[in-house]
Amino acid sequence: MTPTITAFQRSPDRGRGLARDMPVRWALEEVGQAYDVRLVSFSAMKEPAHRALHPFGQIPTYEEGDLALFESGAIVFHIAERHAGLLPDDANARARAITWMFAALSTVEPPILELATARLLEGDKPWSKERLPLVEDRVRDQLKQLSVRLGDDDWLDGGFSAGDLMMVSVLRRLNRSGLLDEYPNLSAYVARGEARPAFKRAFDAQLAVFTAASTG
Amino acid sequence: MTPTITAFQRSPDRGRGLARDMPVRWALEEVGQAYDVRLVSFSAMKEPAHRALHPFGQIPTYEEGDLALFESGAIVFHIAERHAGLLPDDANARARAITWMFAALSTVEPPILELATARLLEGDKPWSKERLPLVEDRVRDQLKQLSVRLGDDDWLDGGFSAGDLMMVSVLRRLNRSGLLDEYPNLSAYVARGEARPAFKRAFDAQLAVFTAASTG
Incomplete structure (x- = not known):
């Protein structure tokens, strides 16, 4: 099942990859897991629909079937626990x-x-x-x-x-x-x-969102 | 195997249980795991022997056989993963x-x-x-x-x-x-x-360290 994460519709760092979707994208790229992205505006982040996913009205969130998570650290850990490549076996x-x-x-x-x-x-x-x-x-x-x-x-x-x-x-x-x-x-x-390489793919993906928003 | 944690020899909060050994003690009490405590002075915390366990020269650390951990969050998670009572099965x-x-x-x-x-x-x-x-x-x-x-x-x-x-x-x-x-x-x-009850046992244990240090 392809997970869906949320990211800023317009990145406040202008695509420098400092928003918290970046570590999640990076982790997904490291383990080779495809993902969908739903972009969220600043106002939508504070609406009840998004707060149901993220109590603090932030990004990223992570949805996979009936699982919904927030907090980049927790999401990265979840990915690391379920795929090889980010945590040692020992x-x-x-x-x-x-x-x-x-x-x-x-x-x-x-x-x-x-x-x-x-x-x-x-x-x-x-x-x-x-x-x-x-x-x-x-x-x-x-x-x-x-x-x-x-x-x-x-x-x-x-x-x-x-x-x-x-x-x-x-x-x-x-x-x-x-x-x-x-x-x-x-x-x-x-x-x-x-x-x-996984970092670069993740970085390019988040930069593309900013570039598209700037020229769109 | 009984794990050993470190705690302040003299708690800077005067036993109010705000030092970071407190959540570790609490987690150990919740799961019913006995533990030993090694008290560390402020100067010893900055020495190489302690820094080998905790790179940032703080407490708590957690030693169990040949495993050595630091960071209260990581230690609590380690305890929660290995014992029933702190993480749901689902x-x-x-x-x-x-x-x-x-x-x-x-x-x-x-x-x-x-x-x-x-x-x-x-x-x-x-x-x-x-x-x-x-x-x-x-x-x-x-x-x-x-x-x-x-x-x-x-x-x-x-x-x-x-x-x-x-x-x-x-x-x-x-x-x-x-x-x-x-x-x-x-x-x-x-x-x-x-x-x-587990919180209270943990709290009393850390308070006893402060009381002993004050009257000793």
């Missing part, structure tokens, strides 16, 4: 890959989200200039520790896994901040993720 | 319970963490008084939507699950903020979680 290695999924979303991402909020929602506030360096330092705290752990390895724990997929997705939010450049092994790690 | 219901785990950590918690940061790390900044209401409103945005979804139900999706365990754990960080009181069904939901 039980301990599998548990560690899942740990990195949670670490990406629960430890590394919160200060990155705070930085985005500081720029997008508080960029015009009188405290913005003085406060931004504090927020950036909190991002650096996590990047530094992640950089040490990654070291010279290609991926966080052995082969590429759903943990790397989520971590690269989270770190990509920093692409324009310059912060990632301070940690060359993390920059290379993100580039390694972005170079995967 | 495949779709199980996927939805996992979705709520991710929603707790990835959607509901980030603004709550930002509020804690605003108070603890930026409480003395000149912008604190003017900025705090903005941060609180971002927390309210999520609480309101969660409140609508929960409605009159006892738990987020059928019976109590690991999703509720994580969500209640996340919401408990707001206990002293007054924000939860604005959503009576969420207050009642948290109280319902805290009333579970």
Whole structure:
């Protein structure tokens, strides 16, 4: 059965692939699962029909028969659990890959989200200039520790896994901040993720939505 | 095999059960799994021996034979996967319970963490008084939507699950903020979680560590 995901009708990042449908598309491409996409407008996202699928009125959602999920992390995990390619077979290695999924979303991402909020929602506030360096330092705290752990390895724990997929997705939010450049092994790690054919297919697919909306 | 978790030698919340060993203890109590606790000082948490277990130098960690995990969400999931009681048997219901785990950590918690940061790390900044209401409103945005979804139900999706365990754990960080009181069904939901015998055993165990450290 072909699952259906939702994505922004007009991507607020102008096709840079930072919306949360991107990790889901990437996971589906990694495992070779075809999928349908239903585009949702900002107003429709807040309507009861969409909220029945996503209580927080966001994208992505995932529908497959009578199963409906939301949360990109949960959807990626669901895909990883049901298809080969994103979680190791060995039980301990599998548990560690899942740990990195949670670490990406629960430890590394919160200060990155705070930085985005500081720029997008508080960029015009009188405290913005003085406060931004504090927020950036909190991002650096996590990047530094992640950089040490990654070291010279290609991926966080052995082969590429759903943990790397989520971590690269989270770190990509920093692409324009310059912060990632301070940690060359993390920059290379993100580039390694972005170079995967499955990433490229997913990226092109979401970009095509933005391009079509812009020219349509 | 009895797993070993790590916890703060001296809890920074003075035994209020807001440290991240609490959801792990709670999960272990829910499934009836005995566990050992190794207490770690703030300085030892940053040492290489502990960082080998937890790359971000935090608690909790989870060791069981040759498996070592970190991240409370990942550890709770590991426990839930291996023991009955925290995830439904039905495949779709199980996927939805996992979705709520991710929603707790990835959607509901980030603004709550930002509020804690605003108070603890930026409480003395000149912008604190003017900025705090903005941060609180971002927390309210999520609480309101969660409140609508929960409605009159006892738990987020059928019976109590690991999703509720994580969500209640996340919401408990707001206990002293007054924000939860604005959503009576969420207050009642948290109280319902805290009333579970397994929660109480876990809470008492972590409080005993603080009490012993204070009087020892």
